[in-house]
Amino acid sequence: MSLKLTEALQKTVDSLTQTFADKVIEVYQSSGDTFIRVETDAIIDISNHLKNELHYIYLSDVFGIDRYTSEERFEVVYNLLSLRDQTRVFIKVRCEEENPEVESVTSVWPAAGWPEREVYDMFGVKFRNHPDLRRIFLPEDFQYYPLRKEFPLLGIPGSIELPSTTPDSD
């Protein structure tokens, strides 16, 4: 599939494919958005390159996707905005179902702190070297990862401690 890229995006893609020739797995477009999938172990180098050389200084979001039955089940997506060129690009990495781990990009973009905690909370993907990797929405006592596809919509009864309905009696 041929890509329809603006000048600034073309520069980004060229620069990445040249510098990290063996790390960029695929570049594709869908509904007008540009997605670049890269090797998981190269995410810090690529992030640094994107931030320092290509002016992607604003990280708008990080989120996870559960690919369920596919190989390399979990996908982490970084939503980046270049404030100079006003272009948006999505960087994707994948990780295994067993013990999913990705290097945290908080050292490059401090904004990744909370969104990475959210990915951890919802999918159980761990971020190495994250300064404060705790669950963000659910309490630490909760043991499941609710946005994984196998988690039932109705929840798991008894998985979360609920307050006593008769507060006077201990």
Place this chain on the structure above:
Amino acid sequence: MKLTDIQNKVHSTFFKEHQKSLYQSLEDKHTTLEELDDGDPLTTKMVLNMGPQHPATHGVLRLVLQLDGETIEKCKLDIGYLHRGVEKIAENKTYQEFMPYTDRMDYLSPYSNNVALCTAVEKIASVEVPERAHYIRMIGCELARISSHLLWLGTMVMDAGAISFFIWTFKEREKIYDVMDRIAGHRFTVSHARIGGVANDLTDEATGAIKEFVDTFPKELKDYHKLLDRNRIFFERNEAVGVLKTEDAIASGATGPLLRGSGFGLDIRKVSPYLRYNEVEFDVPTRLEGDNLARYYVRMEEMHESIRIIKQCLNKLPYGPIRTDNAKQAYPSKDEVYYSMEGMIHDFMMTDTGICPPEGAECYHAVESPKGELGYYIQSDGTGHPWRLKIKAPSFSNLQVLENMLDGEMVADTVVIIGGTDPVLGEADK
């Protein structure tokens, strides 16, 4: 203060692991400072839990503050008290069915959220939206922005000490509710946008109500300015409070008025114009100071700009259909449903299956909601339900900024800074 000290005094009865890790993380936050002042003979240090049910925390936000006298040494936020799992719900609903849930995300500006979802679905499924619908949506979005900023203004000024102001801004919000009632048939959770257009056309009554509001509101806004712009107390409470530097704002992902108040004029309406924002004239108010007062000016000016946009929309409002006339993509009009067999079948199919974007398609579309960049990422598996729907909520990003912005401030300024950040927990907690 050491974790063991805190645990000796605080006896958690609930979610014990959670409480423990939260206090642990407070202890761990920039530990270098911690080692310097070990030993506290005057016991000026304490850990203060604020919220989740504090009236000034704008919803169920919990702050754990470590104080040294009246100064906040460091602070941790605990959110999630309003977590309903809307992203999980979205995976089990059709796109149109999910829309009422978006009303309840940022419940202060439901219209923007409806439009954010609809534009994202229209982008992934390549739906053409008629010209008139674009303009009606713009009017709705800008009214929602004014409504949201009015609530911010009322509560923020109330946090700074002026109670009666809240009632005056609510008088104006009440008028917007009435206008929304005439536009959409609902006052609060409007659900007026539809995939492919809007639910119903503007009636003459609704247009009249919008015109009347647009004519009378600038006068009210002028009164607010008169009351606050040279108000000594308001200035003392807000000037140089909660200062956020431009580079910190960008690095920590601030968005919306928080970022624009810190000197960077990022507005999605200008960066990647959606609807017909490229056809109307408006400015992006930006301030350099980065304090709470700068955010006040930014939001006040944004209300002026919104009025300007609505006026232009009313002038430009073209005639024509309000929803795309393609039964595979959007609901047919009620006339068709009641009087033709095909219309009835299409209506049923839209409700049952809904719109099906192509398999494997992904898209991200962001709008500038009153709080900042509100984006929807959708991944489709070819059915009527999204495989993954991610909401990039502006309040969530701004609360992360707040966590570091509070360090070093006075405890009395906490509520004012929260007010200036303007978080909505319904959106941050998803």
